[in-house]
Amino acid sequence: MDNQQPEGSIIKFKNEKDEEELIERQNLVTVLPGPEGECHSQVIHVTSSGGTSIQEVCISKAVYSPLPSWDYEAHNIHVIVSTKSGTETAGKFYSQALEPVLKALFHKRDFSTNVHYTESANTIKELTTEVLWPKANNGEKLLVILLSGDGGVIDMVNAMLSKQPSVAYRAPKVAIFPMGTGNALAHSIGTTKDNTSGLSILARGKPLPLPIFKAIFSPGARMLVDEARREEELPKDSTGTPNLHGAVVCSWGMHATLVADSDTAEYRKFGVERFKMAAKEALYPADGSSPHPYKARVSVIRKGETEWQSIPRDEHMYVLATLVSNLEKTFVISPASQPLDGNLRLVHFGPTSGDEAMRIMGLAYQGGKHIDEPAVGYENIERLRIQFNDLEDDGRWRRICIDGTIVRLEKDGWVEVAVEKRHVLDVLSVANEL
Numbered sequence: 001m002d003n004q005q006p007e008g009s010i011i012k013f014k015n016e017k018d019e020e021e022l023i024e025r026q027n028l029v030t031v032l033p034g035p036e037g038e039c040h041s042q043v044i045h046v047t048s049s050g051g052t053s054i055q056e057v058c059i060s061k062a063v064y065s066p067l068p069s070w071d072y073e074a075h076n077i078h079v080i081v082s083t084k085s086g087t088e089t090a091g092k093f094y095s096q097a098l099e100p101v102l103k104a105l106f107h108k109r110d111f112s113t114n115v116h117y118t119e120s121a122n123t124i125k126e127l128t129t130e131v132l133w134p135k136a137n138n139g140e141k142l143l144v145i146l147l148s149g150d151g152g153v154i155d156m157v158n159a160m161l162s163k164q165p166s167v168a169y170r171a172p173k174v175a176i177f178p179m180g181t182g183n184a185l186a187h188s189i190g191t192t193k194d195n196t197s198g199l200s201i202l203a204r205g206k207p208l209p210l211p212i213f214k215a216i217f218s219p220g221a222r223m224l225v226d227e228a229r230r231e232e233e234l235p236k237d238s239t240g241t242p243n244l245h246g247a248v249v250c251s252w253g254m255h256a257t258l259v260a261d262s263d264t265a266e267y268r269k270f271g272v273e274r275f276k277m278a279a280k281e282a283l284y285p286a287d288g289s290s291p292h293p294y295k296a297r298v299s300v301i302r303k304g305e306t307e308w309q310s311i312p313r314d315e316h317m318y319v320l321a322t323l324v325s326n327l328e329k330t331f332v333i334s335p336a337s338q339p340l341d342g343n344l345r346l347v348h349f350g351p352t353s354g355d356e357a358m359r360i361m362g363l364a365y366q367g368g369k370h371i372d373e374p375a376v377g378y379e380n381i382e383r384l385r386i387q388f389n390d391l392e393d394d395g396r397w398r399r400i401c402i403d404g405t406i407v408r409l410e411k412d413g414w415v416e417v418a419v420e421k422r423h424v425l426d427v428l429s430v431a432n433e434l
């Protein structure tokens with residue numbers, strides 16, 4: 001039996017009992033050569049339809065040519081299970097779906113001691129600094145299998161960038177499994193295009209550099225932590241400037257407000273719905289007033305230019321710069337963004353009614369149609385600067401979101417964002433699929 005129908009939506013093969021099996025291509029993880037001396041290959045696939053339930057993994061023996069893979073076998077593997085991401089399903093996903101696939105992919109190896117479960121909000125940063133960084137800096141080939149939302153990736157990026165690399169530094173490859181709430185990165189690199197939640201990308205994806213941006217802040221900027229009950233100083237770069245790195249989004253206005261207001265244990269129970277719930281609260285204030293007009297000077301350097309240009313208004317509702325296309329599976333904030341293309345794009349619009357803001361954002365759920373609205377600005381930029389100039393008295397309106405981390409600026413504070421040239425991680429994606 002041959003297997004030469006890889007593009008079809010159904011894959012047919014004969015199993016070891018010579019019975020015909022049909023599986024949907026959407027459910028295919030990979031096809032591995034059989035163990036030595038075996039003429040049958042192993043067809044690894046999932047049985048459930050994706051969605052919110054955790055897939056069951058099946059391995060069928062078949063006469064079927066193995067599929068190409070990247071050289072994952074040459075890598076030292078670390079699995080990180082972020083236990084509190086999203087609705088806390090990462091542990092179950094690991095044991096039910098990922099572990100059987102890893103056992104098939106790495107059948108000759110015992111990697112059990114390299115499985116790390118997060119115990120606090122600092123686990124990923126500490127693990128990166130203490131375990132992953134020294135290996136990467138020595139040039140070891142590392143594969144990090146990360147079961148988390150965007151936060152886990154950002155923690156790794158910031159921990160890696162906080163050190164000066166040696167010439168031997170080799171970027172770890174990261175396979176992202178979307179276990180968070182928004183999972184913007186995973187959705188934007190194609191992880192959820194099939195039903196395997198990242199298993200097919202682990203086996204057959206292509207490692208490409210993860211584009212990142214650097215946000216630098218005025219000296220009084222403080223990170224809000226512990227559900228905004230405390231504030232903390234930001235890390236400082238070699239010039240003493242407070243800074244954070246991100247791979248997804250820098251926003252101010254309505255988006256930052258709804259991310260900040262919904263980052264509580266209470267809201268997190270609602271999964272991705274928490275963003276819509278918080279958006280309604282921000283857009284329809286309880287006293288019946290209009291949504292807040294956010295006041296600051298916003299300037300950009302457009303792609304290919306060198307001069308700063310101000311957005312011609314000092315009141316805004318939505319100001320969001322992003323490196324990715326999707327903030328959620330169906331929320332296409334930047335339809336022109338291609339997986340890992342490294343372009344920073346700005347989406348912005350001015351103050352408007354709650355109904356109109358809901359209508360515009362609703363269009364983002366229709367494949368990114370909001371960018372066709374005359375009221376919405378959408379541009380490819382090199383740099384973004386937001387400067388408060390004492391225009392906002394209440395700190396609530398001076399909150400900036402960097403990939404989910406909330407930073408509150410002082411009254412005359414500012415933030416400036418630009419693409420970072422350094423490259424610290426490679427991510428496996430469907431871009432230029434093998």
Ligand SMILES: Nc1ncnc2c1ncn2[C@@H]1O[C@H](COP(=O)(O)OP(=O)(O)OP(=O)(O)O)[C@@H](O)[C@H]1O
Nearest residue numbers: 084085086118119120121149150151180181182183
């Ligand atoms: N065991 C733990 N105890 C306390 N905090 C944890 C623990 N495990 C993970 N966390 C924290 O939970 C948060 C989960 O963030 P993550 O981005 O992975 O998921 P999310 O916020 O639900 O998704 P997204 O960012 O994609 O919307 C992080 O701040 C992480 O540090």
